[in-house]
Amino acid sequence: MSTQPRLVAVRQNVLKQNDVLARSLRRRFEAAGVYVISLVSSPGAGKTTLLEQTLMRLRAGGGRVAALVGDLATENDAARLARSQAPVKQIITGTVCHLDAAMVERSLDDWELKDLDCLFIENVGNMVCPSSYDLGENLRIVLMSVTEGEDKPLKYPTIFNTADVALLTKMDLATAVEFDLTEARDSIQSVRPGMQVLELSAKTGLGMDSYLRFLEKQIGSRAAVVGASLGLS
């Protein structure tokens, strides 16, 4: 069909504009000394539950954290995350299947980034569309729940290829769904050799300590780098 090449051209143009904006966001985050982590997954893989606990525990340890959360409709997730007492904003995308850098930038309007150590961005639940949109984040985490099946990395390779770390969530259900951990890990490694994989259950707490230590190390190493670049260390 004649429109296909035109659509591709327009899409590439949009992606290019997004990349330019994402680069400027990344510089802004770096200048403010804030480490930015985004979460991507299928709907219902447990992003919000995990993020609520993450915000609470990092805050309890003295971390200055905040979150942006994307959904097509409802402010439900922002309301859930607000229970952590961290600053939270909902981004409503309407019919758009992913966040983009412009949505993130608009949401930051009245926030003082330099007062934050870490900003979390929870994307729309979608294993395809968020792959192509850089949000200026430092670390992208892809979540995959054990209930989704071991082959999802093979079916949605791009989202794993554009993420930095994979989390296997809802591990408390692994036995009930006869989850094959070796097969799941093999699937991930076959699309993204060497990818770090963490297992956890936000419900039972399994693996949460390791996951938080991992996050704190990332955030801390970034703070050290920022400190060094400012001549503070």
Next chain:
Amino acid sequence: MSTQPRLVAVRQNVLKQNDVLARSLRRRFEAAGVYVISLVSSPGAGKTTLLEQTLMRLRAGGGRVAALVGDLATENDAARLARSQAPVKQIITGTVCHLDAAMVERSLDDWELKDLDCLFIENVGNMVCPSSYDLGENLRIVLMSVTEGEDKPLKYPTIFNTADVALLTKMDLATAVEFDLTEARDSIQSVRPGMQVLELSAKTGLGMDSYLRFLEKQIGSRAAVVGASLGLS
């Protein structure tokens, strides 16, 4: 940004072209007397497991059934469905987050539609993108697994609004995930008042008989309509 209106215009054009093609597919299906059912859901909600059992049981009852199955990558689902002995074809979409009418049409090339009673189309796992694309189907079923959370209809209203029936899947896990059936049904009814909802577990067999009776009734009523229009009844 200046590209946004242009992107919207191009997308509307693509959707319009898809609608034209879907209408012609629908006429073709009707002329051949084949009833077409599509399945949409998040990744890992259980479309393929359910479809495999559906094909096997309809075949065992003498039904002439076939399936098209969409994924970004891998032929895994076609291989699983082929165990039912029904004709199956995989559609690989690459980076595209949904099937469209052109992909369906191309896949039908060498199939004799008049030899079929029912064709199933399993869409890419995605709660957003498939909403807008008519595939010429007679019935669109949206699946939602109990592990995804009760509020998904509120967050992804369009996919429920464009479907005809909702299936709550993996009911065998309802207790383990403390699934609130009333809340889930309320969520569905609030975005789509009057929508029919069936509950099932393809793993334990719970609700499968009712679901198959429902399907057979749909397929049969269509056959009666086609028969009447051909002057056969």
